[in-house]
Amino acid sequence: MAEFLQQVVSGLASGAIYASLALALVLIYRATDVINFSQGEMATFTTYVAWSLMNHGVAYWPAFVLTLAIAFLGGVAVERVVIRPVEHRPEIVIVIVTIGMLIAINGLTGWIWGADVKSFDSPFPNTTHDIAGVTVSTRDLGTMGVCLVTVVALWTFFRFTTLGLALRASAVNPQASRLLGVRVGWMLALGWGLAAVLGAVAGMMAAPTIFLDPSMMLIVLIYAFASAVLGGIDSPIGAVVGGLLLGVIVNVLGAYVVPAELRLPTALAILLLVLVIRPQGLFGHLAVQRV
Amino acid sequence: MPLLELRNVEARYGPIKALHGVSLTLDEGEIVALLGANGAGKTTTLRAISGAVRKTGEIAFDGRSIAQRSTERVAQLGVGHVPEGRGLFAELSVWDNLRMGAYVRGERKTFKQEAPRVLGYFPWLEARKYQQAGTLSGGEQQMLSLARALVSRPRLLMLDEPSLGLAPTVVQELFAIVKQLNADEGLSVLVVEQNANIALDASARAYVLEVGKIAVEGTSAELRRHEGVRRSYLGY
Amino acid sequence: MNPYALSALKVAFFAAAAGLVAVLPRHMGEFRLSQFTFVAIYFIALLGLNILTGYNGQISLGHGAFMMVGAYVSAVLSLGRPGLEALLFEPPDWLPLGDGLRPIFTLPVAGLITGVVGLLFGLPALRLAGVSLALATFAVAVSLPQLAKWARLEDLPGGGGGLVLNLPTTPFGWDISTRHWLYYEAWVTAGILFLAAWLLVRGRVGRAWRAIRDGEIAAAASGVSPAAYKTFAFGVSSFYAGVAGALLAIEVSYVNPDTFPLSLSILLLASVVVGGLGSLSGVIFGALLLEFLPIYAQDPPFTDSALSKQAPGVVFGVLLILIMFLIPGGAAGLLRRATAAFVRRLRRPPELPASSTTR
Numbered sequence: 001m002a003e004f005l006q007q008v009v010s011g012l013a014s015g016a017i018y019a020s021l022a023l024a025l026v027l028i029y030r031a032t033d034v035i036n037f038s039q040g041e042m043a044t045f046t047t048y049v050a051w052s053l054m055n056h057g058v059a060y061w062p063a064f065v066l067t068l069a070i071a072f073l074g075g076v077a078v079e080r081v082v083i084r085p086v087e088h089r090p091e092i093v094i095v096i097v098t099i100g101m102l103i104a105i106n107g108l109t110g111w112i113w114g115a116d117v118k119s120f121d122s123p124f125p126n127t128t129h130d131i132a133g134v135t136v137s138t139r140d141l142g143t144m145g146v147c148l149v150t151v152v153a154l155w156t157f158f159r160f161t162t163l164g165l166a167l168r169a170s171a172v173n174p175q176a177s178r179l180l181g182v183r184v185g186w187m188l189a190l191g192w193g194l195a196a197v198l199g200a201v202a203g204m205m206a207a208p209t210i211f212l213d214p215s216m217m218l219i220v221l222i223y224a225f226a227s228a229v230l231g232g233i234d235s236p237i238g239a240v241v242g243g244l245l246l247g248v249i250v251n252v253l254g255a256y257v258v259p260a261e262l263r264l265p266t267a268l269a270i271l272l273l274v275l276v277i278r279p280q281g282l283f284g285h286l287a288v289q290r291v
Numbered sequence: 292m293p294l295l296e297l298r299n300v301e302a303r304y305g306p307i308k309a310l311h312g313v314s315l316t317l318d319e320g321e322i323v324a325l326l327g328a329n330g331a332g333k334t335t336t337l338r339a340i341s342g343a344v345r346k347t348g349e350i351a352f353d354g355r356s357i358a359q360r361s362t363e364r365v366a367q368l369g370v371g372h373v374p375e376g377r378g379l380f381a382e383l384s385v386w387d388n389l390r391m392g393a394y395v396r397g398e399r400k401t402f403k404q405e406a407p408r409v410l411g412y413f414p415w416l417e418a419r420k421y422q423q424a425g426t427l428s429g430g431e432q433q434m435l436s437l438a439r440a441l442v443s444r445p446r447l448l449m450l451d452e453p454s455l456g457l458a459p460t461v462v463q464e465l466f467a468i469v470k471q472l473n474a475d476e477g478l479s480v481l482v483v484e485q486n487a488n489i490a491l492d493a494s495a496r497a498y499v500l501e502v503g504k505i506a507v508e509g510t511s512a513e514l515r516r517h518e519g520v521r522r523s524y525l526g527y
Numbered sequence: 528m529n530p531y532a533l534s535a536l537k538v539a540f541f542a543a544a545a546g547l548v549a550v551l552p553r554h555m556g557e558f559r560l561s562q563f564t565f566v567a568i569y570f571i572a573l574l575g576l577n578i579l580t581g582y583n584g585q586i587s588l589g590h591g592a593f594m595m596v597g598a599y600v601s602a603v604l605s606l607g608r609p610g611l612e613a614l615l616f617e618p619p620d621w622l623p624l625g626d627g628l629r630p631i632f633t634l635p636v637a638g639l640i641t642g643v644v645g646l647l648f649g650l651p652a653l654r655l656a657g658v659s660l661a662l663a664t665f666a667v668a669v670s671l672p673q674l675a676k677w678a679r680l681e682d683l684p685g686g687g688g689g690l691v692l693n694l695p696t697t698p699f700g701w702d703i704s705t706r707h708w709l710y711y712e713a714w715v716t717a718g719i720l721f722l723a724a725w726l727l728v729r730g731r732v733g734r735a736w737r738a739i740r741d742g743e744i745a746a747a748a749s750g751v752s753p754a755a756y757k758t759f760a761f762g763v764s765s766f767y768a769g770v771a772g773a774l775l776a777i778e779v780s781y782v783n784p785d786t787f788p789l790s791l792s793i794l795l796l797a798s799v800v801v802g803g804l805g806s807l808s809g810v811i812f813g814a815l816l817l818e819f820l821p822i823y824a825q826d827p828p829f830t831d832s833a834l835s836k837q838a839p840g841v842v843f844g845v846l847l848i849l850i851m852f853l854i855p856g857g858a859a860g861l862l863r864r865a866t867a868a869f870v871r872r873l874r875r876p877p878e879l880p881a882s883s884t885t886r
Contacts, residue, residue, distance in 0.1 A: 100847030107840020162398040176378030181366035181395030261677040268666035276651045
């Protein structure tokens with residue numbers, strides 16, 4: 001039982017990372033109506049930025065905060081420069097553009113920092129705690145804590161600030177928002193910026209365990225896809241719940257039922273199953289077919 | 292000087308011309324109705340004023356040219372546009388919808404100031420504040436959309452077919468509130484309607500649009516007596 | 528535009544292309560030749576992907592995985608009973624396997640089996656539009672290689688982490704090397720499949736596909752069954768991917784899951800877009816790009832500097848985005864415009880300035 005709970009806790013820690021990236025995907029899906037296939041590569045890029053900062057002697061937490069700021073600006077810039085020109089084009093065009101970014105950013109990361117695997121510091125000590133007979137690592141707790149703080153901060157922003165309200169309004173009904181004086185274009189850019197911040201958090205939390213390499217977030221991105229779909233692709237709460245749930249399911253199944261190589265296919269099987277049986281996921285809304 | 296003046300405004304959707312040179316004026320404190328059949332260009336006229344459609348010609352609001360301004364900038368100048376289909380944020384609460392009305396003038400302060408005034412006209416909104424806007428009835432949604440536009444204290448209110456799909460009693464109630472607002476606050480209103488009867492009742496002057504052109508104009512009383520208007524739009 | 532002039536240009540273009548393919552082997556070494564065999568293989572895979580994405584509007588990020596299915600089918604069949612034994616442990620006696628088929632005969636089987644896999648996948652995929660479909664195929668592209676690894680397909684006979692095949696010999700006692708034979712085999716297959724795709728796309732089925740792409744509801748309203756045609760498009764597309772995968776297995780005489788990584792699937796989609804969605808002849812540009820861009824972007828010609836190994840990715844990605852911005856028709860769209868302008872000029876007295884502007 002204690003061992004099982006241990007698996008659950010470490011599943012929650014990975015789940016928190018999936019949840020952060022899934023939330024990023026959902027943010028962009030709600031704002032732009034498209035899945036950003038480059039979300040993982042954007043996260044990887046910013047994690048490398050953090051690595052560079054620390055390599056130049058910046059301490060962890062200042063580097064962390066600075067990276068988030070850079071990620072935000074980068075996300076805004078990506079929306080303005082790359083997405084804006086195709087904003088009103090068919091979905092397939094925007095998807096292809098984000099796939100183009102996936103390829104380009106992946107290459108750029110390798111070009112700048114090299115393709116070799118690098119280690120990335122964790123701000124948390126490699127110790128364990130004994131909580132009611134369950135051994136819990138400080139890293140897992142710290143990862144969960146950081147992701148939780150980020151998600152709560154974001155929720156507060158959306159719930160209690162005027163800008164957050166305007167962002168939600170723009171996502172729901174851009175035309176009406178414009179009539180009320182909202183500069184919807186910048187709201188979209190803001191959404192992309194926030195998504196990039198979430199991605200950066202996910203990247204920096206994942207890197208100590210999976211190590212830094214230009215493709216490191218591809219696998220995390222796939223888990224995040226599955227999480228977002230599981231929770232409902234248009235539901236922020238769904239993304240968080242879906243991420244945590246998927247983290248636990250995959251970890252527990254991986255420990256007791258399926259071999260480790262099949263963790264990823266398991267997540268993908270869940271993704272396919274949800275898409276086919278319940279496309280709106282746990283918390284999402286069923287998309288109405290546009291005529 | 293009129294509050295709003297359109298001179299020879301033309302607009303097109305791709306190759307299809309929707310407005311063939313529309314000119315109209317609206318004075319401060321006036322209710323003006325814009326009548327016409329489906330596809331006559333009524334909605335396009337409002338969208339042209341709001342900067343939501345490409346056009347040529349001159350549009351002046353309060354003496355300033357707004358023909359080249361973006362939708363957001365037009366809203367900032369004090370044009371409240373209650374669009375066709377109400378334009379509510381269906382997934383947001385009634386309260387959040389109202390708050391968005393104040394966005395253009397600094398949400399927090401404006402909302403605190405203006406909410407009591409608006410709730411005076413729509414007292415029932417307070418009890419429904421946490422309800423999702425999409426779950427309101429059609430009439431309630433139209434009222435909410437109107438209330439939201441009022442929160443920004445617009446200098447000009449533009450209503451696009453407010454009566455569409457509503458029961459006659461609700462329509463009466465809605466126009467009663469608009470007239471009340473006009474009387475209390477001197478609110479200027481440009482209302483687009485297919486229901487000519489009720490619109491002529493509420494307005495001082497009216498224009499009739501036919502295939503993208505102003506066909507008839509005059510005071511509402513004159514238009515009621517106008518042979519063609521009577522036949523085509525009033526049905527007697 | 529004058530339709531005859533355009534048709535004549537088209538015929539001339541294809542005759543020239545076929546001629547070029549035929550004489551190319553005389554002027555290059557075996558290594559370079561093998562690269563052009565790859566161009567043919569990619570050409571086939573991209574034809575299939577373009578049928579699905581360009582003509583039917585369904586995004587697939589999983590075509591690398593479908594190629595893998597074709598490659599394994601071909602490999603196992605050409606290894607014969609031992610190959611199947613390694614996979615199924617005990618193949619039933621009635622299967623006429625013997626010591627394996629000649630690789631070329633495995634092509635149609637690989638295509639058909641992959642096509643059926645695609646059909647089966649297409650059935651649930653029907654419920655998914657746009658982004659969801661992209662996600663689902665993405666899932667397949669990632670899972671299939673993983674599953675293959677788990678099933679230890681890579682440990683099949685031959686060892687060394689993959690399935691090793693024998694390089695086929697040139698048949699009929701022809702006096703050409705095996706590489707040359709494989710080159711012709713690939714290009715003749717590509718030619719046949721190009722013709723088949725052309726016939727399919729310009730016929731009734733193609734019209735239905737395009738109608739669905741341009742508006743599923745309207746298509747359904749005019750009596751076209753989106754479900755049936757979309758599934759069929761998946762099947763046809765997978766058939767092409769299967770044949771391409773089989774040819775790839777034969778050419779490299781080796782199959783393992785890492786031959787078909789996720790990046791292959793992604794680059795296939797990118798190449799189809801670069802070549803031109805909804806243009807069969809544009810596919811050739813995509814195929815050339817997919818084969819040669821990684822080589823030349825790393826070591827740009829006419830300069831001394833060798834760029835990073837990552838440079839091709841950057842070039843590919845940026846190219847993809849720019850094409851979406853500027854020329855959504857891809858290389859084929861660009862060519863079509865140029866041809867149109869050229870044909871117009873032929874028909875017009877040169878001293879008159881062109882009055883009608885073209886975009």
